[in-house]
Structure formats: C-alpha cells, structure tokens
Amino acid sequence: MNNQFTVNLLNKKDLVYSCLIVIAVGLLSSPQSWILGVGSLMSMVFVVYMLLRFIHSGDLMYACGLPSIALTWIYFSAPCLYAKLPEYQGRIMPTEFLPEMAWYSNASVIALCLGYLLTCNNNTIKPISHKYYKLSSEDIGRLVVVLLLVALTQRLIWYYLPGMLDPLGQLLVLLDFTPVLTVALGILYFLRGGRSVYLISLVSVFFCFEVLLRISETLTSLLLYMIVALVLVYVLERKKIPVIAIIVLFIVFFPIYNSKTIFRNEAVQRWHYQAEEDKAKIPELIPLGFSYLMKSYEIFEFENLFKDVQKQGNSRFENITYLGQCVYLVEYHDKPLKYGESFWWLPFTVVPRIIFPWKPVNYQGTLMASEYGLRNPFGHSAFNFPMLVEYYINFSFLGMVVLSFIQGMIMKWCLSKAAFGQGDINLLLLVCLLWDLVRVESNITLVFGAMFHSIIIWWLLAKVLSFMSESYRHSESQPAQL
16 A cells, blocks of 8 residues: 555545534434444544545545445444434344444444455556546437437336346346436536537436336335436536535435335235236336326425434334344344355356356345345345345354455445446446445345446446457558558
C-alpha cells in the first residue's frame, strides 16, 4: 500500500466531521438500550465517512461501495437506535443474546467497510475495459435503440412465451437488465449533449411503460433499482450528488412503496393461482399499474410521511429479527452450524448448467428461510436470506465479522473490474452489478454468483467490441484494392 493511497484513505478532516455528525445523531436518539445504541453509532461513523470522502474527493470508489455498506448498517445496526426494537410476528428475539447480536452486527459493518477500503487501490486490478473509453452521443443513441428493441423483445418473451429461455439457464441473464440499461443510457445520452427529440421521447415513453409495468406487478424493488441506476449514471457522469432530485424522487416513490402491500395479494393471485393463458398481459397491466399509482397517492397522507417512514424502517428495513430467530434456534435448540454448507459451490455458479447439470438450483434463500422458521412452508413466494445471517448460521458470531471483511474484499474486486463506472463499457457493467450490490438481504451464492456472471459476460462483450474496433481501424488504414 503506497503512502498516497494511505493518505487518501485516512482523511483526518472527514473522520472528525463523521464523528461530529454521528455525535449529533446520538444526541437526537433515544435508543431502547444505550448498550446497543453506542455500537450502532460507532459503526455509523464508517458509513458517514464513506459518504463524506466521496463528497470531498469525488473518488467514485467511495460512491460505489457505499450502498452495500449503508444498507447493511440500516438493516442490522440502525434498529439498535430505535426507541423500541423491531418485532416481527413468528420471529423470536433471544433477549439474552441481544448484546452479542448488536455488537457483532456493528463489528461486521465495520469489517465490511475496512475489507472494502483496505483491499487494494484503484490501479491494482485491471478493469474489463479501458476506463477512458467514451462513446459519442451519436453512438450512445444507436446503442439505446438497439437495447430498446432487445428490452421490448425480452418483455414480449416474458409475458407471452414464458419458459422459452429456461433451457439456457443464466446464459442470457443479461436480457433481464436491458430495460434498465436502456433508460440508463438514455440519461447518459442526454448528459453527453444528445438532443434528438425523437430518441428522448422514445426513452421517456419506455421509462413510463416500465414504471407502470413494475407497479402493476408490485415489484417496487425493481422500480427502485431502475431509479437508483439513473441517479448512479448522473453521479458518475457529473461527479456530484443531485440532492434535490433525490429528495423529490423519494417523495414521489415512497407512497408507491408504502402501499404495495395493499395490491400485493391481487398480484400474488395472478402469479400463482391463475392458469397461464388467463394471466394478465401487457395491455391489461399498463392501465392496472396506472390505477395502482393513482390509488397510492390518493390514500397516502403526506402529513404522516415521517411516521410512515419510521414504520417501514421498523418492519421492512430491518433484519435484526431475522438474525434473532436464527440465534434462538442455534443457541437454545442446539441447531448445528453449517460450516460453509450453504455456499461451498459459489465458484461453480458461473458455470452453465448445460456443462454441469448437477449444479444446485439457486433457491438457497427460500430453503434456508423455511428451515429456520422464517417463512411459511406452505407459501408460494420466494424468500430472501440475508448474507450476514448466513454468515452466522455457518460460523457463528465471529464468522459474521470475518466473512464480512472478505465480502468487502470481493466487493472491491468486482467493482474494480468495472473501474467504478469509469469508461462506458465499465459503466454498463456497474449498472448490472448495482442490482446485486444493494441485495444485502439475499444469500451469498445468489448475490456473488450473479456478480461474477455479469463480469464474465461483459468481459467477453468488451473483448468482442475491442476486436471489432481493431478490425475496423485496420480495414480503414488499408489502401483500396482494385
């Protein structure tokens, strides 16, 4: 580690500011127990430090690593600052082990941050594409049109020919990202000076189409992913955080998120209890999404915004009860640790099932959630199993800290392969990785398996594009043949 890297990493000014901000938060907090709350504030210093380092230095490394670290803190550490710890029906919180749960969760957040920051500097790992590779606005426009056509094809296959691509497994997983890549590149086109009214209108209509489609299916996480991807492109291109735009987007999005449970049962009925030929198709789903959107704003009371945000934080944005249920079974019912059983096959996740048919189907999260009493065994919906909880059920409390540090290292490597979004091909990879970066609620093989898969696909595409570009330049340099 060179001296310059150390200086950039440990900025005393930002560290002092981070401590002051956290102290202010502590003074405004009334946790159920300060024994739990102090550790939460200590780990919060690292989250705030990452944010301030990006604001003051503009280093994209901090911006790219922040979502996973901040979300892990929100899900596992923030509840310790609440006046009352979250409760969840059917989950048992072993009060005797609350201090260990809190302190090891906080230590895991710190370990995740340190693993990310200390692994390597920006120049150690070679990205899949040159970080100075930039497309012109005209080239971006052409690429947007191509991706738009692919995205529409993907939607038609998904709703009218379901299962058509199943035999190919994850080989064509990139198709799932094409809707988000289309709108992300549409924003990049505009930021780079593209002003074609036709193209901007086309992307805008497609964006509205995707928003209504995702609302109709109550897939708010996918809607949020698309919105965050747009913000990410802006941040990477402009090297600044659009604070006002983020606040506006939050106010617009939150009523939709807050009311999704009202419409979820209707969506579940369509997914699991209707015959394939009777399920709603795109012409029915678009007006349905608009109806859900209008109803969301009609029933939402903006004067209760803070109260509703607090309610969602206590119920949706917490995983401490998840951890508590698993600790209860391990500590009180002698449920044995798995010692890596749930993720030993992580390296094989990138190998197509066509080559290794014995590769396990990746529904580990749902299986483990059922095993530990976190999911209705007769339910139809898939279930998440947070990585930090998976660390615990494999290697207990100490394993949470050690594996979080390793998670930070792997995360840094993956983001380095995307050059933290520098260079347009790397940016496209980063948009794909973003979906997995924010999925701290999902299990290890699902998250990192998908990240490795995206890296390999985009590496191959970058090689093909590089070869085609070299061939084109070579042909242009040759004299004309008579």
